[in-house]
Structure formats: structure tokens, C-alpha cells
Amino acid sequence: MCFVSQSLHPIILLPPPSPLHLVF
DSSP: HHHHHHOSSSHHHSOOOHHHHHHH
């Protein structure tokens, strides 16, 4: 999940059902 750490923008585009987004 390194791609999530590199860019915060893609996190918003991804489905909200993922709790991992909240962690990053």
C-alpha cells in the first residue's frame, strides 16, 4: 500500500469502505 502513502489524492478517489484510508 505504498502508493497510498506516496499520494493522498488517490485515497479520496478510492472507495470509502476501506478503513485503511483513514489511517493514512
